Amino acid sequence: MFQAGASKAGIDFAGKHAEGIYCGAANIPDLLKYTKQIRAAAAAHRRDPSTVKIFCGMTTIIGRTLEEAYAKRDAAKEIANTSYVGGLAAFCGYTGVDLSQYALDEPFTFNEESQDDASIEGIFNIFKGIERENNEPWTPRQIGQRYAFGGLGPKAVGTPEMVADFLEEWFEGADVDGFNVQSESLIGPSWRDTNMKLQICRTLEALKT
Numbered sequence: 001m002f003q004a005g006a007s008k009a010g011i012d013f014a015g016k017h018a019e020g021i022y023c024g025a026a027n028i029p030d031l032l033k034y035t036k037q038i039r040a041a042a043a044a045h046r047r048d049p050s051t052v053k054i055f056c057g058m059t060t061i062i063g064r065t066l067e068e069a070y071a072k073r074d075a076a077k078e079i080a081n082t083s084y085v086g087g088l089a090a091f092c093g094y095t096g097v098d099l100s101q102y103a104l105d106e107p108f109t110f111n112e113e114s115q116d117d118a119s120i121e122g123i124f125n126i127f128k129g130i131e132r133e134n135n136e137p138w139t140p141r142q143i144g145q146r147y148a149f150g151g152l153g154p155k156a157v158g159t160p161e162m163v164a165d166f167l168e169e170w171f172e173g174a175d176v177d178g179f180n181v182q183s184e185s186l187i188g189p190s191w192r193d194t195n196m197k198l199q200i201c202r203t204l205e206a207l208k209t
Helices: 008-017 028-044 066-082 084-095 118-134 140-148 160-173 194-207
Strands: 020-023 053-062 155-158 178-182
Touching: 008 028, 020 028, 028 053, 028 118, 028 160, 053 066, 053 160, 066 084, 066 140, 066 155, 084 118, 084 140, 118 140, 155 160, 160 178
Parallel strands: 020 053, 053 155, 053 178
Antiparallel strands: none
């Protein structure tokens, strides 16, 4: 059974029942904290923690050169910046939070809404983690742009070798078992560069041996 949840109830449920877990995080320390909680919950339910497989959401933007990768990233961000309404719709759909009641370009602190719903807590925590890194509050427009640009997970941008190194760092540093590869845009071309992504998959497969 695959599950996604970062609330206390969600972590306990995962530790008791889940075989696979989809998750996201702003950085490696936050993700490692989460994976430790999951594996501790599994152990508390007398399960082998290693049997719970954890997959982090990750957006990969790959180019034959770094310049090509950056150009693809910038194009995807431009789409996200102009299609933020779609990103807002995704955020509202996932969380049940209606951001239309807030000013589009005024700070949204994530404290205005109740986090009793387990589906909200994990998503809010990721946004707060990104906010801490950027030292700048989110606005509803920026939330929509972020969701439209590959979701909340980290962005690996570069050549196949560079992206593989990035994934390896997260793989080893956060104790995950794999990645849930996400598209870089809600609209327009997204699942591109299949051959280069397969090259990365072969590199990651070697990590398991």
